[in-house]
Amino acid sequence: MEKRSPNFTTTEVEFLLSAVKEWRRIIECKKTDQVSSQEKLNAWKDIEREFNSKFTHTFRSMKVLRTKYCNLKSTSKQNFAADKRATYGTGGGSPKPKMASVIDHKLCIFARMGKYL
Numbered sequence: 001m002e003k004r005s006p007n008f009t010t011t012e013v014e015f016l017l018s019a020v021k022e023w024r025r026i027i028e029c030k031k032t033d034q035v036s037s038q039e040k041l042n043a044w045k046d047i048e049r050e051f052n053s054k055f056t057h058t059f060r061s062m063k064v065l066r067t068k069y070c071n072l073k074s075t076s077k078q079n080f081a082a083d084k085r086a087t088y089g090t091g092g093g094s095p096k097p098k099m100a101s102v103i104d105h106k107l108c109i110f111a112r113m114g115k116y117l
Contacts, residue, residue: 005058008068012055017106019047020069076107 008016020027023043029036048062060068
């Protein structure tokens, strides 16, 4: 059985987001043909190489980095949806404080930029 790797640090997550930002047009492309799939694979390989050259204490495979990025996006969407539901909710009283983190804001900015590319 494979040993579990340590959790991602905040520095690692921020570096992953900055690396993905450079390859955003390829990674977030909706095309699924063979050429696009190969470009996405090559982009993730480059991200893996950059990531593991910067953080040498733990090897992170392309699959792990991709899964982490997808999980970050999903969590971010859930947090913003919860904030939106709380904004439009009824009941009076003071508004619920927003729970979005810095990482959520970065992902939101990426998503908005992707719509206008």
